[in-house]
Amino acid sequence: MTNTSILRTPFYERHVALGAKLVDFAGWRMPIQYQRGIIQEHLSTRKTAGLFDVSHMGRFLFSGSGAVTFLQHVLSNNVASLQTGKSQYTIIPDSHGNAHDDAYLYRFYEHEYLLVVNASNKTKDWEYFLKMKEEFTEVVMEDVSEPLSMLSLQGSLSENIIKGLTKSGKVPECTRNSLAVDTINGANVLLARTGYTGEPLCFELFMGHKDALSIWDLLMAKGATAIGLGARDTLRLEAGLPLYGHEFGEDVEGKPIPLFACPLSRFAVSFAETKSDFVGREALLKQFDALKKINSGDYSQLEHLPRIIRAVAVTGKGIAREGAKVWQGEERVGYITSGTMVPYWKPGGDEHANRAICLALLNANLKENSTLEIEVRGRKITAIIVSRHLRSDTPPHAQPVLYEGNT
Amino acid sequence: MVPKEVKCTESHEWVRLESDKATATVGLSHYAMEQLGEIVYLELPEAGAQMAKGDEFGTIESVKTASSLYMPVGGEVLEVNTDVTDKLDLLSAEPYGAAWLIKVKLSDAGELDGLMDATAYEKHIEGEE
Known part of the structure; x- marks a missing residue:
């Protein structure tokens, strides 16, 4: 092995100051989570706005x-x-x-x-x-990659946060994938209506390396919550994104x-x-x-x-994780590609609960609502193929799609 | 702080010998909770299960990982704390109290002697950090 040095994004010192648990990911020292933990970060993104270092x-x-x-x-x-x-x-x-x-x-x-x-x-x-x-x-x-830093701001408050910071007072037009070039705090910023959380209101920002920290600080001061790689993964899983x-x-x-x-x-x-x-x-x-x-x-x-990625909700007790075998009777029909427990806001948005959800690579002939069994530590837990775990066509928030027995 | 009256395993279970000297209470250390992060699932055995020292008696899961729980001592599971499986917040709030996991009828009380006392366990986790 050659001794490669671990890289740091321009936001590294902010992650440290926020008490992040740092991990080495793809050659970078990145926050897996901050002090409040993955569950709370996931919920904050779904309710307000999450700020992700994706540099x-x-x-x-x-x-x-x-x-x-x-x-x-x-x-x-x-x-x-x-x-x-x-x-x-x-x-x-x-x-x-x-x-x-x-x-x-x-x-x-x-x-x-x-x-x-x-x-x-x-x-x-x-x-x-x-x-x-x-x-x-x-x-x-x-x-x-080095001269152009990148941040992601996701969730219902993101639009107002960006509007309050751009020189034009505007945001890219309200359709997914729209872009705009604007100025924040004197710095040229590229704005995109894109993201990896399933939130209907979402932005990605590109800015010069030297302007990056001040823009992070402004977004945080306007009410964004810092989100680590852990919740980035649970959010994209819930949104069904590969x-x-x-x-x-x-x-x-x-x-x-x-x-x-x-x-x-x-x-x-x-x-x-x-x-x-x-x-x-x-x-x-x-x-x-x-x-x-x-x-x-x-x-x-x-x-x-032969096989297709499907959304699967666990209806039995337990959590199905990546690699778990999926069965239908005696037939092995696929395996879990991503799976964990994710939180969701109950109607009203004051209380939350957890649900075990997955994405699975399953035989292409299986239909929605088919029941499955997932092998977890030698026993089998029940699950069902569902259409999706999250609705994104419900601004300002994405909405969980819940199934009986999966909560 | 690890309470003085418990003994601990390298895999972070604690066990407390009760006053009858025949039964013991088993839980998971505060340090283990800190390492796991927020717990989202806990699976415990049924009362009546017969287990040897080192047997897997349950699973504790955070968003990121699943960890097995191992018997610090052998015996019959007398009681399972169902309050804690419903209220997972207890695990980090009261790991040595309300968040006990199982009570065991010891098959050999002498098995406790081979475990770390609180001081030795605190040294052990310092080494892990």
Whole structure:
């Protein structure tokens, strides 16, 4: 092993001052939780506004006259349909239709595309792009992770907090994925209506490294609560959002998970004529056709998409965690990709309770409301396939979707 | 502070010999709670279960992890604290009091002699930090 130094984001000293429990994550010293703990942080995000240090993520800037052609080739979504002032969820597919990584592409300025990738895949993605770029011309690729810091502000108060800070007094227009360039406290700030919590009101902010701390302080002074990686994971799980290494990447047996196994991939893959060919297109088209057939009850093409990620609610006693085997009678039908106990606000928002929820990679022929058994420490606990764990179409708050027996 | 009258295991269970010298109460140390963080699930055995020293008698889970609970002494489980499985907040608030986990009829009271006393346990957790 080489002695690599652990990196710190510009907000490190704030995490320490707030009494965070720090862990090493993808080469970064990051807060897993602050003093109040994961449960309270999750609840604060669902009620008010949570502030997340996401500066450990990779940020690559693409420009040059060949940038769009290049990005169209290496990303799954249609870059040609991305207008200035918009962003899109996208995937970096391999030639077999599996994911190198999932990512978000932002077009703040007409001639610049900002791609945010997972911290754990940053080096791998960068090297992959460098290699792929050899066949393209006029593509400028720059790693801006260090000069351009990143924060995420999620939850019902986030819109008012941002409005109260921007020089324009405005926020990006009220549709998901909208972007704006504004000024906060004299600093240029890139604002996006994006996030990873399922909250309907949500923002991600990009700013110069030297301005980052003062913007953190302003957001905190306006009432945001600092949230660690622990609650970031429970929030995204509740929202049913995939995490590379769990719902993308390799399954427990070491086999790659097809990209269309994740329901969200439908919004990240484009077969439009304006996109033409790209890495993995042929394999992805087969998966997509299989998915359409599966959704209409035709299981003739399961070889292209044998299993699908589903939301599962535990109805028995216990917590199902990542790796747990899922059974239906004597048949093994899949395994848990992410699972834990998450809190939710009861109606009225004064009291909270917990529920055990999961995402699971399950045989594609299983239908919603199917009952399952999950193997936990040698015994089996009951569970059910549900449509979702959270509603996001209910501003200003996301709402839990509860199932009988799961509370 | 770990109460003087308890003995502890390296896996952070405590056990207190009751005045009848035949039964003991078992719980989990304050230090263990601090390490686990907020507890979201606790599973305990049924009364009547027969267990040997070192057997797994339950599970305690936070959002991030699940940890097994191990018998500090062998015996029959006489009573299970169902108050604490309903009120998990007790675990960190009163780990040596209201948040006891099980009462055991000892099969061999001599097994307590092999455990750490409060002072030794405090040294042990200092070493872990």
